[in-house]
Amino acid sequence: MKKIAIIGLPNVGKSSLFNRIAKQRIAITSDFSGTTRDIKTHKVYITDKPCLILDTGGLDKSSELFLNVHNMSMEASKKADVIVMVVDGKLLPSEEEKKIFYALQGLGKPIALIINKIDNDKEMERAWEFDEFGADHVFPISVSHNRGVSALLEWIGEFLPAPEGSPASESEESLCDEDEAWEEDSAEEEEEEIANIVEMVEDVGNQQINVAIIGRVNVGKSSLLNALVGKQRAVVSSVAGTTIDPVDESIEYNEKVINFVDTAGLRRRGKIEGIEKFALMRTKEMLERANIALLVLDSSEPFLELDERIAGLVEENNLACIIVLNKWDEAMDDFEKVTAEVRHRFKFLSYAPLITVSAKSKQRVSKIKDMILSVYENYSQHIPTRQLNEVIREATIRHQIPSDHSKVVKIYFATQYQTKPPRIALVMNKPRSLHFSYKRYLANKLRDVFNLEGSPILLYPRAKGERDNEQENSGEES
Template sequence: MEKQLKKIALIGQPNVGKSSLFNRIAKKRIAIVSDLAGTTRDIRKHEIEILGKEALMLDTGGIDETDDAIFSNVKRKAVECAKEADIILFMVDGKKIPDDKDKELFYELQNLGKKLALVVNKIDNDNEKERLWSFYEFGIDDNNLFGISVSHNRGTKRLFDWIAEELPEIEEESNNSDIIDFKELDTGIEDFINPEDDINKKVESNDINVAIIGRTNVGKSSILNALIGEERSVVSPISGTTVDPVDESFEYKDKKITFVDTAGLRRRGKIEGIEKFALMRTKDMLQKANLALVVLDASEELYDLDEKIAGLVDQYGLGTIIVLNKWDENIETFKELETKIRRKFKFLLYAPIIAVSAKTGRSIERLKDKIIDIFNNYSQRIPTSMLNKIVEEALIRHALPSPNGNYLRIYYATQFESNPPRIALIMNKPNLLHFSYKRYLINYLRDNINFEGTPIHIIVRKKGEREEDNSNDTYFQG
């Protein structure tokens, strides 16, 4: 008997990110993702499972009010699709002001009497959440308005929870033969790992891309010059001298290290004209980086802006070293300053702190060595047998909780990606595993494996899931 699945329609204008969200929910790169408006023209369908619930996902072509016959047909199909759907996700671009065409279509969809969510994409950080206020013009309430960033996987968990609440439960078959014992690790891992997936074909690289980030005039250019041993970047006491990122590569201990000396980051309210462009370029660079040097001025107090800039490392999942520059001008002891930094940057507890002086050359060679060490940690792969032995020890020391009487079991663990390390826990009820236990496992892994300087991703999934399950993706840096 054929399953009668509820249908979810994804609707919106071209280039708002529908295909990217479709891929994230479907866990496969089915839809074509492109910056070219109108890439998706047909309706794509795919069965999905979200938080243990099944549905049929429909990705429609972008709706564009033009005289073009193609787009006119796309709109007609999209509206027809919405009428057939049980749940409608109406997606808009959060970086633009509310569009009259969007409002008109949204009101039309409201009249269909379906479950309707307004999904505002491209809300990439907390500061951009303020843009959500303008979308209340659509007449939507808080429970049905979602500010997300598909590209940075922000805010999607709340949206997935909302969708899952509208879907029926899946009847699970009781079959204890499915349980995989830690001693049978080689059996069943192929159910999770897709041999055609690029992440399992990564070749070890000797190329290290290092981003240098920090407030203006903390000495980023001076550190770059000291590391490469020549005057490559313009150094000036005037804040904001470096506008364009400057790349410089050199060989060190069989590694090719490429530094990008970024433009100094200022408060958003002070970014104007060319500096605004420089910030955009900096973020582009961070997407390509492996490691980040978070540069702080040891001669000054720590600012809230230092914390916000360091938060970019969290956003892009980079290996990290905190660099205290101008140490020759510092009047505090290292312990005193380290305590202040750890208190302010709790999300970077894994990052080593190195005090340097670009002016005198103090600890510059040590910083080079530490870059190599952190990159090795960032790109390492832990053997499955070793990983599961550590996880098994952690379970013995601190048993899994039983939320509301539910029996939880971890079948096995496997690292499926590096740069940064991403570890999957295959278990029976992944959505019931509390974040505090994941944090405990990460801390236990850090106690037994050298993960200094690198974040760790813990993903929990059901046995047999072959692709990335972003709904359960939880990322800690503790």
């Protein structure tokens, strides 16, 4: 599949263009220079042809961190099939930008110069300043006002092969001519044109396992992602908070598609500032769509209260979980002592299996993929109603449900009505009288019989005839 790389200096509008083509807010955009640091990839259809668009980090060499970002961005351009270099049309051309453009021209690939922030006809005069680049393909556009983008998409489409068995795209016929596109009232018309040109890929969430890598800053999440996918996918730096925008990468493993998302490292609330606020919001969005969380802890130093708070996000989102003790080659204590502390601190994740790894040396990292498949199978498990009721009945016989002011509390029957994670309705005569400790007891009995390692179990007491969704707020994760 053809790759389209979006390249340029920081804060010229690369991520905004990426989001415009993707037709959704995927990449974080802000006025802070250097918001994008890792390569973000998304699949779209341009002129009815599939391709991958790559949002790269700003080309900046001002520090060790941004030098790594610069190198990854240039490497992405070398692997791309088409390059679009974005410049800020409100500024004069810089010598640095010209050097970058000439270097990209030397790659011998189709390349376009995108002059962004040309918001109206009067500002077209500034676009002429960029003639000195000598670019063959120049597109003055305004991403924020959605002007001129359709012409760029049409140009990109010329380099994309049509899908096998598909007729050539006829969407060009619906494009405005160049003069009409630059009219003041053309924004709405062009929005409609882009809707015809760019088609989002259908949601494949049900066909893949979404794994979120979470933890506080500098525990090695990005190094773990790189080790899992077998390539330099995320920028790694000693600077705390290197990852801002979630970085995702999919791999095929044992006939399954695993999509890893390296989320931004989380800090104490009082220390979150600047673009990290955007990162925190995006991390929470990713967790809402995840199936499994890899909770990464730094075994080379004492665990913190912040680790527990981050782990609480796993419980809050009802995720399956694997606890990853990273930097085990630098561990302070022996295995028994460390695991005992983990089990004590993270009691609410008692169902989560634990593994010790070193992302830096890749020690035992490959085992995580097998654990993910196993945990996902448990997370997706549907327990037959007959077997479920047999276990519940035996559990209530062995340990009777505490009465409610001398009134007997009964479970009539149980049924699982949803998976990912398993959600079980307990139809009762007095649903509000079932204590959370007894629900925990029932969940443990279910774990003794059925293989549910790594997955939470949600139990919802309800009265006869009561809808499941009315009891969601009274459910408990076990």
